[in-house]
Each structure stands twice: as structure tokens, then as C-alpha cells.
Amino acid sequence: MESRGLRIVLRIWVGLVLAFLFVPIALIVLYAFNRSNIESWPISGFTLHWFSVAWHDPAPRAAFLLSVKVALISTGIAILLGSAVAYALYKFTFFGREAISFLLVLPLALPGIITGIALNSLFSFTGIKFGVLTIVIGHATFCIVVVFNNVIARFRRVPGSLAEASTDLGARGWQTLRFITLPMVATALISGALLAFALSFDEVIVTVFTAGAQNTLPLWIFGAIRLGQQLPEVNVVVTIVIALTVIPVVIAARVAGAGAITRSARNVPVAETGTATAGDG
Numbered sequence: 529m530e531s532r533g534l535r536i537v538l539r540i541w542v543g544l545v546l547a548f549l550f551v552p553i554a555l556i557v558l559y560a561f562n563r564s565n566i567e568s569w570p571i572s573g574f575t576l577h578w579f580s581v582a583w584h585d586p587a588p589r590a591a592f593l594l595s596v597k598v599a600l601i602s603t604g605i606a607i608l609l610g611s612a613v614a615y616a617l618y619k620f621t622f623f624g625r626e627a628i629s630f631l632l633v634l635p636l637a638l639p640g641i642i643t644g645i646a647l648n649s650l651f652s653f654t655g656i657k658f659g660v661l662t663i664v665i666g667h668a669t670f671c672i673v674v675v676f677n678n679v680i681a682r683f684r685r686v687p688g689s690l691a692e693a694s695t696d697l698g699a700r701g702w703q704t705l706r707f708i709t710l711p712m713v714a715t716a717l718i719s720g721a722l723l724a725f726a727l728s729f730d731e732v733i734v735t736v737f738t739a740g741a742q743n744t745l746p747l748w749i750f751g752a753i754r755l756g757q758q759l760p761e762v763n764v765v766v767t768i769v770i771a772l773t774v775i776p777v778v779i780a781a782r783v784a785g786a787g788a789i790t791r792s793a794r795n796v797p798v799a800e801t802g803t804a805t806a807g808d809g
Contacts, residue, residue, distance in 0.1 A: 553770065556763050556766050556767060556770075557763075557767050557770070558571060559571070559760070559763045560578060560579070560760070560763040560764045560766070560767040561574045561575060561576070561578075562574070562575075562578075562760065562763075563575045563577070578760040578761055578763070578764045579764050581760070581761050581764075582761045582764040582765055582768075585761065587743075587748060588745065588748055588761070588765050590743070591743050591744055591745040591747070591748040592745045592765075594660070594742060594743070594744050594745070595728075595729050595744040595745040595746070596729070597660070598660065598663050598664055598667060598728060598744065599667070599725045599728035599729040600725070601664045602664050602667035602668045602671045602724065602725075602728045603671060603721050603724045603725045603728065605664070605668045605671070605672070606668060606671035606672045606674065606675040606720075606721070606724045607675055607717065607720075607721050607724075609668075609672050609675075610671075610672040610673070610674070610675030610676040610679060610720065610724075611675060611676075611679050611713075611717055613628075613632065613672075613676060614675075614676050614679035614680040614683060615679070615683070617629055617680060618680060618683035618684070629680075632672070632673060632676055633673055633676075633677065635669045635670050635672075635673055636670050636673040636674070636677075639733075640731075640732075640733035640734050641733055641737075643666070643669060643670070643733075643734055644666065644733055644734040644735075644736060644737030644738065645737060647662070647665065647666050647669070647734070647737060647738050648737040648738060651738065657740070658738060658739065658740025658741070658742070659739075659740055659741075659742055660742060662738040662739070662740065663735055663738050663739050663742060663744065665738070666731075666734040666735065666737070666738035667727075667728040667731055667734065667735075669734070670727060670731075670734070671724035671725075671727065671728055672724075674720050674723050674724045674727060675717065675720035675721060675724055676720075677720070678716045678717070678719055678720030678723070679713055679716050679717055679720060681716065682712070682713045682715075682716035683713060686712050686713065719779075719781070722776035722777070722779055723776070723777065725776055726773050726776045726777050729745075729769075729772065729773065730746055730769070730773055731744075731746065732746045732747065732750060735747055745765065745769065746769075748765075749762055749765060749766060749769075
């Protein structure tokens with residue numbers, strides 16, 4: 529067992545790491561309520577005035593709506609393509625399967641600036657106009673990876689005996705997929721979608737190279753900070769973004785650890801699927 533002194537040192541070390549990570553974020557949140565438009569310490573007073581200013585400013589509001597729109601579309605594409613390719617790589621054995629798995633995770637492993645430059649060159653070469661479509665394509669490149677990683681990890685934990693039992697009882701492939709496979713990977717799919725939405729909503733680097741004249745909320749924040757104006761309003765917007773980002777991440781973490789396999793296996797008996805199939809025949 530660890531000594532009492534070692535436990536104390538480890539607790540202090542963990543506290544310092546957490547302070548290093550979260551003290552800057554806490555300062556931003558505090559400055560969002562600062563009465564003064566100058567960021568100085570200690571804070572002169574607290575007010576909700578800057579929240580009203582940010583709400584009535586059409587620029588961040590339009591950027592926010594664009595970010596939500598892009599994130600929703602990118603997440604939808606990621607759910608369809610990421611889950612489909614995860615199922616294909618899990619279900620079938622073919623030449624080059626491992627190479628495909630490596631290539632799928634590569635966009636997330638590569639620095640965002642490389643992905644952004646590559647997409648910018650592709651769009652310029654093909655004559656595709658920069659706008660919402662190009663932003664969605666850029667975000668989908670890493671959103672697909674997030675959904676794929678979550679779903680393929682769950683597939684590898686799913687006992688293959690359940691699908692085999694469903695087939696033995698007469699269920700067709702689509703019925704096994706609908707009643708057995710999808711319920712068992714549903715929480716992984718939901719958590720992957722939530723994480724993909726959060727990443728898309730916050731993305732900056734890839735968006736810089738694919739947005740053109742469009743302005744998402746992270747780009748608006750970056751531009752306002754670079755110009756050194758509207759800093760109190762920026763703090764308010766950043767605080768709201770932090771809240772909106774934390775919510776899907778927390779939900780995704782809770783959903784991913786919800787024990788979906790056991791619950792699905794209990795709630796979707798294979799015998800019922802087989803009986804339904806026999807009736808259909």
C-alpha cells in the first residue's frame with residue numbers, strides 16, 4: 529500500500545493539474561459577469577449586462593445558428609457513414625480490412641491544419657464554392673471517425689452468439705440487425721454522435737480553410753479576440769459555448785457507460801425475434 533505521504537503528494541499533484549486546466553476557464557466565466565469592460569483583477573462588480581449585449585448582437589447570433597446547422601448536418605452524415613463502415617468492418621472479413629481501419633482514423637490523427645489545407649486545395653481544384661457545404665464536408669471528415677471509433681469498439685464487445693442464435697431461430701439478416709445488433713450498439717452510436725456534434729461545434733482550424741466568407745461561432749470569437757474589441761461580449765459567448773459543449777460530452781460519457789449490452793440482451797429476447805420471423809413466413 530502507498531504511504532500516507534505519497535497519497536498526499538499525489539492529491540496535491542492532481543489538484544495542481546486540475547487547477548492548470550480549469551482556472552483559465554473559470555476566469556473567462558467570471559469575466560463574463562464583470563461590470564467593467566476592462567479585464568482586471570479583482571473584478572469591480574458583477575452584472576448580466578454583457579449577456580444582453582451578446583443576445584442582441586446579430587453577428588454572434590447568426591454565427592451560432594450556422595455552427596449548430598453545420599454540426600447537425602455533419603453529425604447526421606457521421607452517424608450514417610461511420611456506423612455503416614463500422615458494421616461492415618466488424619461483420620465481414622476481406623483483404624485490406626485493417627488498412628481501411630487505419631485510413632479511417634487517420635483524419636483524426638493528422639493535425640487539423642493539414643486536413644484543412646488538403647480540403648482547401650481540393651475545393652479550389654474542383655471549383656467547389658466555399659460555403660456551408662465545404663464546412664460540412666470538412667467537419668464530416670473527423671466526425672465520421674468519432675462515430676466509427678465508438679461503434680466499432682462496441683461491436684468488438686458484443687457477443688457474437690446473440691446474432692448466431694437469432695439466425696438459428698430463423699431471423700433474416702435485416703431482422704437480426706434491427707432487433708439484436710442496433711439495440712446493443714445504440715448507446716455507443718448516441719455517445720459518438722454527441723461527441724461528434726461537440727467537436728464540430730467547436731472546430732476552428734479546419735473551418736478556417738473551408739469556410740470562405742461564412743462565419744461560424746468559433747471563427748467569430750477568434751476574429752473578435754484578434755481585433756481586441758468586444759472582449760466582454762466574447763467572454764459571454766465563450767461561457768455559453770463552454771456550457772453547450774460540456775452538456776453533450778457529459779451526456780455522451782454517461783450514455784457510453786450505461787451498460788447497453790446487458791440491458792439490450794435482457795430487453796430484446798432472441799426467442800421473440802425468431803417467433804416473429806416464423807410468423808412472417
